Amino acid sequence: MSKIKRKIYLIFWIAIAFGSPLIPISIYFNNNWYSLFHSYSMGMVFGLCAFVYFLNALVLSCRIRFLDRIFGHDRIMIFHGWLASIALCFALTHVYFKWIFFIDTSLQTFLGLIGLSLLFIIMSITTLFMIDSIFHNIKIVAQLKRFIGRIKVFDYSNLKLIHNITAFAMLAIMAHVYIASSTQETIVRMVLVQVWAGLVGLLYLYHKLARPLVAQAKGFIVHSVTKHTKDIVEIVLSNPKRKTLSHKAGQFGYFRFFSKTCGNAEHPFTFSSAPGNKLSITVKNLGDYTGKLGDLSTETHAAVDGPYGIFTPQQNNKPKVFIAGGIGITPFLSTCAHWDASGLMTQTTLIWSCQTQEELFAHDIFNTYAKKYDTFFYVPITTRQPNPYSKFNRINRNLLESYLPQDHKNLEIFYCGPNSLRHAVFSSCRSLGITPSQIHYEKFSF
Numbered sequence: 436m437s438k439i440k441r442k443i444y445l446i447f448w449i450a451i452a453f454g455s456p457l458i459p460i461s462i463y464f465n466n467n468w469y470s471l472f473h474s475y476s477m478g479m480v481f482g483l484c485a486f487v488y489f490l491n492a493l494v495l496s497c498r499i500r501f502l503d504r505i506f507g508h509d510r511i512m513i514f515h516g517w518l519a520s521i522a523l524c525f526a527l528t529h530v531y532f533k534w535i536f537f538i539d540t541s542l543q544t545f546l547g548l549i550g551l552s553l554l555f556i557i558m559s560i561t562t563l564f565m566i567d568s569i570f571h572n573i574k575i576v577a578q579l580k581r582f583i584g585r586i587k588v589f590d591y592s593n594l595k596l597i598h599n600i601t602a603f604a605m606l607a608i609m610a611h612v613y614i615a616s617s618t619q620e621t622i623v624r625m626v627l628v629q630v631w632a633g634l635v636g637l638l639y640l641y642h643k644l645a646r647p648l649v650a651q652a653k654g655f656i657v658h659s660v661t662k663h664t665k666d667i668v669e670i671v672l673s674n675p676k677r678k679t680l681s682h683k684a685g686q687f688g689y690f691r692f693f694s695k696t697c698g699n700a701e702h703p704f705t706f707s708s709a710p711g712n713k714l715s716i717t718v719k720n721l722g723d724y725t726g727k728l729g730d731l732s733t734e735t736h737a738a739v740d741g742p743y744g745i746f747t748p749q750q751n752n753k754p755k756v757f758i759a760g761g762i763g764i765t766p767f768l769s770t771c772a773h774w775d776a777s778g779l780m781t782q783t784t785l786i787w788s789c790q791t792q793e794e795l796f797a798h799d800i801f802n803t804y805a806k807k808y809d810t811f812f813y814v815p816i817t818t819r820q821p822n823p824y825s826k827f828n829r830i831n832r833n834l835l836e837s838y839l840p841q842d843h844k845n846l847e848i849f850y851c852g853p854n855s856l857r858h859a860v861f862s863s864c865r866s867l868g869i870t871p872s873q874i875h876y877e878k879f880s881f
């Protein structure tokens with residue numbers, strides 16, 4: 436998709452996301468516009484905005500494929516978080532405006548408060564302990580996150596389960612809006628709330644209940660498990676039903692293995708195999724779940740939901756620079772294998788930084804491409820061991836200057852790896868005059 440088209444879509448969908456409360460507002464204030472800015476009505480306006488923004492945030496969490504294809508899954512999940520936070524602020528303002536006039540103890544208020552309190556607690560837990568947020572720049576919060584992470588009850592899978600309580604909070608909020616006297620005043624308002632909330636509820640149920648069944652029905656099983664290093668394992672899946680998953684190189688899926696070894700939790704992994712081949716993922720032991728995948732036995736059933744993501748480099752006349760940190764190499768494993776199958780024509784430089792030589796587990800594969808194609812350049816880096824392959828042991832401006840093609844104007848940079856390295860890569864690129872629009876990246880955490 437062209438950049439201009441993507442920008443137009445971006446503006447359109449952001450306008451929809453933020454402007455959609457105008458629909459209920461116009462229905463609730465039809466023939467009554469003169470009262471809109473009375474502070475009592477402001478309570479209602481903030482309430483309606485909060486309600487619609489919460490619904491929109493819920494929709495975004497449902498992995499809508501066409502939005503994913505335009506914006507990328509990681510950005511959608513980040514926007515989902517911001518929209519929910521804005522909704523929370525609007526909801527608190529709604530409470531403030533309502534309480535200026537009277538504090539009532541009706542069932543309707545009780546439901547609203549229950550829903551809001553639950554959302555507040557869940558969002559605080561998510562922001563503090565589940566995702567990387569600006570709050571983690573505060574040392575004590577970062578320490579608290581690390582400490583909580585060590586307690587088994589608060590591992591990522593359980594935090595995800597806690598996050599699902601959002602659905603119950605939303606039920607309480609929906610009931611709060613539906614039985615509000617202002618909604619019950621006209622049939623149109625009641626139908627609007629019912630239909631809107633009902634559709635979002637159905638979508639959420641599809642996402643949580645039907646989608647896992649669809650993923651399971653594809654019938655993947657574990658074909659082989661290979662340990663490349665003590666921490667890196669490759670799992671190849673096969674499909675006795677001969678079904679394939681048509682993914683692009685660089686995309687990822689949500690995987691669930693039905694095994695007592697690792698539990699049934701769902702985790703995202705990039706397809707490290709080229710499209711059309713047996714599906715494989717390559718996983719680094721980064722925690723409780725990934726640490727157990729090496730012990731999976733063959734024939735274990737697996738569910739794969741996907742493909743997702745727009746981190747999909749294409750062969751064209753623009754020279755490519757792939758920069759990977761550690762296990763961030765997986766999208767490039769798939770891309771290079773795919774391009775090898777069709778003939779690697781685009782000038783491509785792969786810079787792969789790992790701590791040790793052992794972690795460069797696909798070193799031989801990339802060396803083979805470098806020997807086979809005069810369009811492919813491979814630059815391995817080891818940061819914690821002397822680097823036998825080049826004089827550099829850090830990705831910085833000097834390294835990029837040495838290995839990047841002279842003309843930076845048409846370059847396309849693709850980065851996948853840890854956030855800390857991403858910042859270093861971005862600032863080195865900027866100092867070389869490479870613009871942000873030339874850099875594509877994928878986060879391995881949302």
Ligand SMILES: Cc1cc2nc3c(=O)[nH]c(=O)nc-3n(C[C@H](O)[C@H](O)[C@H](O)COP(=O)(O)OP(=O)(O)OC[C@H]3O[C@@H](n4cnc5c(N)ncnc54)[C@H](O)[C@@H]3O)c2cc1C
Nearest residue numbers: 591701702703704705718719721722723724725765879880
């Ligand atoms: C789009 C994407 C592609 C990825 N591709 C790969 C890959 O090819 N190879 C690879 O080794 N790793 C990949 N990861 C990272 C991998 O999903 C996590 O390392 C793994 O889920 C960690 O689980 P854990 O229980 O072992 O570790 P934990 O200690 O529980 O988690 C470590 C961190 O991983 C993230 N994480 C954990 N569970 C989930 C989950 N269910 N959903 C989303 N994020 C989670 C969180 O940021 C968490 O803080 C990818 C992640 C994303 C988002």
